[in-house]
Amino acid sequence: MLKDFNGSINFYRFFDVGSDIDLSNVLNTLSSTNNEVQTFKLKTTSRAIVIEETPIVVSLNKWIYEIDGKNFQCDGTLKVWPFGAISVVFSIQVENLNFKELKTLAKYIEESDELHDLALSKVKTLVSEIESSIKYVNIWEQFEDYIIYVDKNTTRDIFEIEELIKNDDLFELILGDDRGTFSNQMKEPIKKNIFQYHTDDFVVIDWNSAYICSEGDSRDISDVLEFSICQLLELRYYDDLLDKKLASLYKSIQTTSPSIFNKSYNKISKEAAEIYVETIEVIEKIENSLKVIGDFYYAKIFRASIERLRIKDWEQNVDNKLKNLITVSSLYQAEVNNNKSFWMELIIIVLIAAEVFPFLYNILMTYYFPG
Numbered sequence: 001m002l003k004d005f006n007g008s009i010n011f012y013r014f015f016d017v018g019s020d021i022d023l024s025n026v027l028n029t030l031s032s033t034n035n036e037v038q039t040f041k042l043k044t045t046s047r048a049i050v051i052e053e054t055p056i057v058v059s060l061n062k063w064i065y066e067i068d069g070k071n072f073q074c075d076g077t078l079k080v081w082p083f084g085a086i087s088v089v090f091s092i093q094v095e096n097l098n099f100k101e102l103k104t105l106a107k108y109i110e111e112s113d114e115l116h117d118l119a120l121s122k123v124k125t126l127v128s129e130i131e132s133s134i135k136y137v138n139i140w141e142q143f144e145d146y147i148i149y150v151d152k153n154t155t156r157d158i159f160e161i162e163e164l165i166k167n168d169d170l171f172e173l174i175l176g177d178d179r180g181t182f183s184n185q186m187k188e189p190i191k192k193n194i195f196q197y198h199t200d201d202f203v204v205i206d207w208n209s210a211y212i213c214s215e216g217d218s219r220d221i222s223d224v225l226e227f228s229i230c231q232l233l234e235l236r237y238y239d240d241l242l243d244k245k246l247a248s249l250y251k252s253i254q255t256t257s258p259s260i261f262n263k264s265y266n267k268i269s270k271e272a273a274e275i276y277v278e279t280i281e282v283i284e285k286i287e288n289s290l291k292v293i294g295d296f297y298y299a300k301i302f303r304a305s306i307e308r309l310r311i312k313d314w315e316q317n318v319d320n321k322l323k324n325l326i327t328v329s330s331l332y333q334a335e336v337n338n339n340k341s342f343w344m345e346l347i348i349i350v351l352i353a354a355e356v357f358p359f360l361y362n363i364l365m366t367y368y369f370p371g
Helices: 023-031 099-111 113-129 158-166 168-175 184-191 218-255 264-289 296-308 311-367
Strands: 005-016 036-039 049-051 056-059 063-067 070-080 085-097 144-151 202-205 209-213 290-292
Touching: 005 099, 005 113, 005 218, 023 036, 023 056, 063 099, 070 113, 085 099, 085 113, 085 218, 099 144, 099 168, 144 218, 158 168, 158 202, 168 184, 168 209, 202 296, 209 218, 218 264, 218 296, 218 311, 264 311, 296 311
Parallel strands: 144 209
Antiparallel strands: 005 085, 005 144, 036 056, 049 290, 056 070, 063 070, 070 085, 202 209
8 A cells, every 4th residue: 555645746847038148147136136046056965966057046935826725835946047048846745645636636737827827927027137147038939847746755665665666656647647557568668767776765757757756865856857858948949940040041042042242141141150159059058067977876867867858869850950051051152152153254254355355456457457
């Protein structure tokens, strides 16, 4: 018999708000307001996770969130990331819920527009306060979402942990679907992403949710997952941006003649170069932002989240589109350069002819048409 769930349901939303954020300026700006602001710090220091430029954390006031006539204590934080993202987490505290009740509550939270709208509202308010610190301010219409279940029931023994890992209730919770028994084909990918540091703890990672039963370091594990999802958000954003830029480039090429008298090709090439450089810089900044250098367990969790979120696939998509952008731009530029060469050669021929014609004319007049 499984013990009731005691802990929190952490509801995440991730938004891209610009191409780059000056965190030092953000900290200075928010320090003069009523916001509770601090530089992000990992809770567990014995496990070496290196964050190159730590995000700024803005704490929200606690409030009571009512769901189906029941009141739940809720608190929240926003993290401002240097590569242009803001993440929001609402932590809903729950006590003594059996897994059937937990699944019902989780489904309500996941499908609720209220929490999403609240998250977006908080982001918009924060962006308006730190707008001067953001390069190219623009809140992308798409977003990433995630749910992490943090099990704080420290009385679960080894045998109950083993039972919970095998129980269909856990898979239904992770997948957000309780319409029937899952096949082994659906369970196997999740089972491959179950990790244990001790026999009385475990972490389950899937593409849209995770379950953490680990006393003491659940927050650090959540932070590692949060970073992975931020990385996914930025890759999706630049994938979408490159789609639009390529479509615009194709249209410009189709409607613009590559003539030396048409200066629009300069604009096309400049835009292509700018988006290429911007994308490369941001992707490198994201990839170098977090490193797990001293803990094999955290490294496994980080790699598993990268794999489960299909981040490598998105990286490949972005890389391919960057190559297409440069190839198309180069081909167009080459055609323009060929036209330039043609006209330059023609001008040179005309100039030579202009110099030679009088000389030939004088010879003809002297020898063939004398006096």
